[in-house]
Amino acid sequence: MSESGSAGTGYVVAPDSGSGPGIIVLHSWWGLTQFFRDVCDRLADEGFVALAPDLHGDDRTADTPDEAEALLASTDPNRTAGLLVSSMSALSRMPATPDGPVGILGFSMGASWGLWAATRFPDQVAAVSAYYGSQDMDFAPATAKFQGHFAEHDEFESDDSVNYLEAQLRLTGHDVDFHRYPGTGHWFAESDRVAAFDPAAAALAWDRTTGFFHQHLDR
Numbered sequence: 001m002s003e004s005g006s007a008g009t010g011y012v013v014a015p016d017s018g019s020g021p022g023i024i025v026l027h028s029w030w031g032l033t034q035f036f037r038d039v040c041d042r043l044a045d046e047g048f049v050a051l052a053p054d055l056h057g058d059d060r061t062a063d064t065p066d067e068a069e070a071l072l073a074s075t076d077p078n079r080t081a082g083l084l085v086s087s088m089s090a091l092s093r094m095p096a097t098p099d100g101p102v103g104i105l106g107f108s109m110g111a112s113w114g115l116w117a118a119t120r121f122p123d124q125v126a127a128v129s130a131y132y133g134s135q136d137m138d139f140a141p142a143t144a145k146f147q148g149h150f151a152e153h154d155e156f157e158s159d160d161s162v163n164y165l166e167a168q169l170r171l172t173g174h175d176v177d178f179h180r181y182p183g184t185g186h187w188f189a190e191s192d193r194v195a196a197f198d199p200a201a202a203a204l205a206w207d208r209t210t211g212f213f214h215q216h217l218d219r
Contacts, residue, residue, distance in 0.1 A: 026110025
């Protein structure tokens with residue numbers, strides 16, 4: 001990688017070429033763990049500039065669902081929203097990225113935030129790829145393209161919630177590219193969640209994700 005760094009507010013990495021389309025990576029409730037930094041590195045290998053804000057702050061992370069739930073409860077959603085907005089603005093202003101809206105890749109909690117951002121700030125978001133996360137809001141203002149990756153057996157995102165999200169997006173006139181992965185559960189794409197990780201499904205989802213972003217962000 002030609003440029004990378006981490007600080008209290010996140011992690012950013014650019015490709016060897018020094019420039020490329022920008023993607024915001026939004027972590028799940030575990031916090032900004034090494035897995036999500038690795039996601040940024042993999043996106044840079046694909047030619048993107050990736051920025052992952054630390055949504056919980058102070059490099060706080062969790063190892064168990066109970067710890068993650070407590071961490072999430074202690075995080076101010078207004079601060080999270082502000083950090084997400086400032087991160088999109090910072091990424092779009094970087095010399096390494098072209099002028100224009102960015103992409104968002106979100107996981108679980110981060111997927112919900114990504115869907116929110118695309119709707120609240122339509123001029124700043126061109127494409128959202130959401131992994132096992134949803135949002136219930138009026139998507140009419142959004143101008144982004146939407147992709148989704150969902151588990152067959154998910155204790156956090158029911159089939160009804162996924163179907164409702166897809167219907168909401170389609171009814172408001174959006175292009176939707178949703179995928180469901182047989183035999184998987186929540187966190188199936190996260191390699192550090194050993195009990196849930198499904199290598200085959202994760203690889204397929206990653207190929208679809210990078211293809212989606214190349215299609216909608218490459219200029």
